Amino acid sequence: xxxxxxxxxxxxxxxxxxxxxxxxxxxxxxxxxxxxxxxxxxxxxxxxxxxxxxxxxxxxxxxxxxxxxxxxxxxxxxxxx
Numbered sequence: 449x450x451x452x453x454x455x456x457x458x459x460x461x462x463x464x465x466x467x468x469x470x471x472x473x474x475x476x477x478x479x480x481x482x483x484x485x486x487x488x489x490x491x492x493x494x495x496x497x498x499x500x501x502x503x504x505x506x507x508x509x510x511x512x513x514x515x516x517x518x519x520x521x522x523x524x525x526x527x528x529x
Contacts, residue, residue, distance in 0.1 A: 449493070451470070451471075451473060451506050451507055451508075452469070452470060452484075452506075452507040453466055453468065453469055453470060453481060453504055453505065453506060454466065454467075454468050454504075454505040454507070454509070454512045455467060455469070455481060455492075455502055455503065455504050455505070456502070456503045457492075457501070457502050458500075458501050458502075458503075459505075460515045467483050467484075467485070467490075468483070468484045469483040469484055469490075470482055470483050470484075472489060477493060477494065478492060478493045479491070479492060479493050479494070490516075496508075497515070497516070
C-alpha cells in the first residue's frame with residue numbers, strides 16, 4: 449500500500465520547504481522520495497529524520513501524523529514522542 453508523505457526540510461536560519469510525495473526506495477543509509485508536483489526524486493538520510501532536519505509525516509485517515517510517532521505507536525502502543 450502506497451502512503452503519501454509530507455516532508456518539511458530545514459535549510460537553517462528560517463529557510464524551509466514543504467512538499468508531498470511517496471517513498472520510492474529505501475536503502476541502508478538513505479531513502480528516496482518522489483514529489484507529487486514536479487515529479488522530482490529527492491534523497492535523504494535517516495540521520496536527517498532523527499536530527500529533525502527533515503520532518504516526515506504520514507497521511508493516515510486524511511491527516512498527517514509524524515512518522516516518529518507512528519513508528520513508536522506500532523512498537524509500543526500508547527507512547528507518543
